[in-house]
Amino acid sequence: MTPLRKKMIDDMVVRGLSENTIQSYTNAVTGLARHYKRSPDRIEPREVQDYLLFLLRDRELAWGSCNCHRHGLRFFYRITMGLPDPHFYIPGAKQPKRLPELLNREELVRLFSLTVNRKHRAVLMTAYAAGLRCSEITRLQASDIDSSRMLIRVEQGKGNKDRYVPLSPRLLEELRDYWRRCRPEGWLFPSPIAGRPLTRHGVSRIYRTASKRAGIEKAGGIHLLRHAYATDLLQAGVALHDIQRRMGHTSPRTTMRYLHLAQGGDRSTPSPLDLLELPELPNPRRG
Structure with a gap:
């Protein structure tokens, strides 16, 4: 485990995030790093936004899944990296209002x-x-x-x-x-x-x-x-x-x-x- 990954996990644990949320946020940052083949602390804000568009348009992930990635990346850059909002912003995806299918x-x-x-x-x-x-x-x-x-x-x-x-x-x-x-x-x-x-x-x-x-x-x-x-x-x-x-x-x-x-x-x-x-x-x- 890299020091950066450990710091992010520690940041989430101390804030009382659930195990599922910790896993989801960690996977979001790992996916970003693998996409660019670089450490996430060396990835620019514009590249992060491009990555989210890639998930939405190319991989065709659901809006909800993209929002999960968005929250995880925002946590990493705002909390773990300490970057304020004016220096980093990921536009949130608007969740379409869909009713779930129901079992009769x-x-x-x-x-x-x-x-x-x-x-x-x-x-x-x-x-x-x-x-x-x-x-x-x-x-x-x-x-x-x-x-x-x-x-x-x-x-x-x-x-x-x-x-x-x-x-x-x-x-x-x-x-x-x-x-x-x-x-x-x-x-x-x-x-x-x-x-x-x-x-x-x-x-x-x-x-x-x-x-x-x-x-x-x-x-x-x-x-x-x-x-x-x-x-x-x-x-x-x-x-x-x-x-x-x-x-x-x-x-x-x-x-x-x-x-x-x-x-x-x-x-x-x-x-x-x-x-x-x-x-x-x-x-x-x-x-």
Whole structure:
């Protein structure tokens, strides 16, 4: 690790940035250096702006991805290098307002029903029933499932914030069945490597495999289950501020994009998973 890279990482750690953000910002600077085959402290501001245009036009990265690179590079030059704004500026990309594709109830039923691996089914149901981000699923421990208060503790979510979300009765049944059969210790969804949790890539792979089996062709990964959670709660009549709290959104504006769906229904719904009619999984054969 070069001294410059170490200094940037130290700058991010001392400011309390999450592991995902640290990795994202570091990758942005590494990509810039590889593009020009020079150390980033020897790259001019104009070249950085040209690199961002290259990512957008030539590599055709999404606006959101370009903005991630932009934030990482701005952090490096403003904080780590100590360059003030007048001497360095990267124009921000305007994010187009696009609504995510949504999974309907029939697709959700197929997704869960056709997933017979107990661990994989529990992972997918947890993502939908609690509206968790992929990284939040990987960090769950068995002790985070509070059946006495019917809550799930989400530790150090986005922005390094803890929160509680309602525990679906149906999810509790699913998790208990999974626990009886698999007996996970420590991490709720452990990796095949002893002592480690599933990685985000592992969780994403579970969704990709299951969605392909279920014939779901809508664009997007496991985050679609989080979108479905929010929109289905909204349709069930749960208040917007409650959905914001459950999802861990800092700003209500982030949650308001789901307002394209009409409200109405039962406001006491703990989770949209309880509204699905799922067939029982067959008991595995013995011997």
